[in-house]
Amino acid sequence: MRVTSSGTAWYEETPPILIVDGVWASVQCSSEDFWEDQAGHIRKLRHAEDRVILVAMAVWPDGTQTVLHYEMATQESEAAWSLFFAHLWQRGLQPYSVKLIVSDGTTGLPKVIRALFPLAKHQCCITHKVRAMLRHLGYGQLSYLDAQGQELSLPEAKKQRYAQIQHDAYAIYKAPTWEGAVISFLVFERKWTDLEPDAVRTFINDAALTLSFYHFDESLHSLIRTSNAIERLFREFRTKADDIGAFPNEESCLAIFFLVLRRDHAKHDRFKNHGE
Structure with a gap:
């Protein structure tokens, strides 16, 4: 620098x-x-x-x-x-x-x-966008089983929900194209709206502004999306x-x-x- x-x-x-x-x-x-x-x-x-x-x-x-x-x-x-x-x-x-x-x-x-x-x-x-969404998690309809079928406590179930929705949100921006990211947004909305309506509403508001980096060379994406x-x-x-x-x-x-x-x-x- x-x-x-x-x-x-x-x-x-x-x-x-x-x-x-x-x-x-x-x-x-x-x-x-x-x-x-x-x-x-x-x-x-x-x-x-x-x-x-x-x-x-x-x-x-x-x-x-x-x-x-x-x-x-x-x-x-x-x-x-x-x-x-x-x-x-x-x-x-x-x-x-x-x-x-x-x-x-x-x-x-x-x-x-x-x-x-x-x-x-x-x-x-995108980092600020995802963090803002996570602050609106309501933790409704939690799953109390992990990926291996083991029972989870309430704090563990909340931690799992947090990690899962965070992973899915960041995955949107790994799409190779703008069109792919838009499709990923729609899939994300369909998957999470019933479980986390407030968080999803926050995330999709002005979502297009988080995709502007796709209009620039791919070599710069990691530098300019955050x-x-x-x-x-x-x-x-x-x-x-x-x-x-x-x-x-x-x-x-x-x-x-x-x-x-x-x-x-x-x-x-x-x-x-x-x-x-």
Whole structure:
């Protein structure tokens, strides 16, 4: 993965695919209130507030991934994403050259994508889609026998249902073609609707947005049907953020995020050089 500065660098090329997402952190902010310390000094009262780092990662035709830009916002709103993409435009990104944008189910983002990237398809992360479905499981009409006919306890039966429907959901996206995936969706719906109506209803809502990756080269499918590439960076950042607690200011938060990017970049280069 290549990492570019989040400053004023000008983009000489526009990537055909963007993966966008945000990661939250706690930042100390000043308020209008004051307090007096033990030495009698009057200081501004500070308190922790949640902030989100919005991130755009490029995926190039050869599969190379590049973190293009990141910036801090107060929320993942339509206005915040619009401003974020406006900054990308100012640095040379050509909106009509972007063919696909991958994201999770962030509210407000789909409308921004439609408005600002008229030629781009929207790919909803299949991992987020499946996880959202699993949160709606009702565990009705459970089977208390496993595949070998052995009796199961209630927790074991629930675990079996969870594993079975999760397996069937992910299997849809292993179909070699878009048409095959659509057929798999219909089979899934027929199999599970009576048992898990709420989960299936959640899963099939806007299901077409999870199949946009089929319009691109098969070699890219594993990279663009999820936002996992960017989530990997977020997991490492969250580990650092948990150790720190509340960052003293926004600048320190962004500095740690940049160091996480650099570390991931270095690990990628070591792996690539070793492979060669």
